[in-house]
Amino acid sequence: MADSFVVHGRDGGGPFLLVSDHAGQAIPPDLAGLGLSEAERARHIGWDIGIDGMGRALAELLPAVLIEQIYSRLVIDCNRAPGHPTSIVRVSDETPVPGNHDLSDQQVAWRQQVILHPYHARIARALDERQAQNRPTVLVALHSFTPSMRGKARPWQAGILHNRDSRLAQIMLDLLRAEGLTVGDNEPYALTDTSDYTVPLHAEKRGLPYLEIEIRQDLIATPAGQAEWAQRLARLLPAAWQQFCHVYGEQP
Template identity: 80%
Template sequence: MSVESFSVYGRDGGGPFLLVSDHAGQAIPDTLGDLGVSATERARHIGWDIGIDGVGRGLAEALPAVLIEQVFSRLVIDCNRAPGHPTSIVRESDGTAVPGNQSLCETQSGWREQTILHPYHARIRAELDARAARAQPTCLIALHSFTPVMRGYARPWHAGILHNRDSRLARIMLDLLRDEGLCVGDNEPYALTDTSDYTVPEHAERRGLPYIEIEIRQDLIASTIGQAEWAARLARLLPAAWRIFCERYGDAS
């Protein structure tokens, strides 16, 4: 199923997981041209979360679970930022200017919110509402990827597990990934906060749902082989983490 601003993959297999991916797409609305950014620059991490589309779709198929993906580039609007956030529509990203985002009026930025951001989050909200109506235990899994080097610093983590007000499931997943011999960041390379993020605070924490935000280093999932490896790993470890969570805390239904 595809609509203007998001795509939905997979199917609900009766499990707890709902997968979301805020930065999986690279599209730009025709009316905006190329935003004045070259195709080479748009293909960098500034335009999307490299590799996370393949990981998410493979994971959705393997679990199975529903995956809701944003299809537009984060250079158009960042769907993991609250409406009106200073970094919602960037004028510059990692040294690259975005001419098409300069000096936008409220009408122009509002059009992007109404066309892209709000429909994506409405679709997530509808999925969660449907699960709540049938009293289905639910865990939100937000999928992201991060660049191996930022501002000259080589990031050592294979993956990061991000959490904010509820760290219960995150702690379990951290242990499981580290048991695999991986270097895993605890709120690294980014910290999840009420102001820096939107999807998890809005859809998981407001509802009191358990969640994990997963960041995977992009060089590990740039190829289809790497994407398949990480999808298989997460398809194995996420159910294990959920079983441990339920044993400790109940099923969150």
């Protein structure tokens, strides 16, 4: 099987490393679509709609490197620790996933070994290389969220998630809100040690500043929306970093 990730963009010398845990829709052929129709797999349960195009556009604009997961979150969720109850879901947003029922330990381990671990090893390698060069680094985790869940509308246009280190998150919240946007503070999800894996593993354990950004999917479902949000973030991310450096004494 091919690599579980692709790398886009180029390192333009800035502090940002972009990662996208749920950008892909691929399902290994042997899993027979997990028993779901193509339409079900294309829904928000299968991937973060629009984040692939937005993330790639952002990587080009900054410019920065983007490490993007290519397999569907229904195969294994790369933002969950191995063994987490929602690492391999049996039901997602009330939709049963037949191909995830009654898995053996060996089947679970195969998904971890060929999809989850290589993706995170690639992120760790990029961070190790930057650390070896003594470069400032901000991990930016890109996600999107469905406009409604279980019949309840979500009013936020974007959300900024944070856990143990909220410094950069608060700056970015202020910048986005100053644009007239409705932005959730740990909404529509809260980032915790157990609900997420990528930020706790790669940023918080290393003591790196980070942002976890959620964008509502209807806003980035088209190329025009993706371009708009990429341009916005390409402008605001450097501004947030400059403020962070000024307030907390880091070197920009």
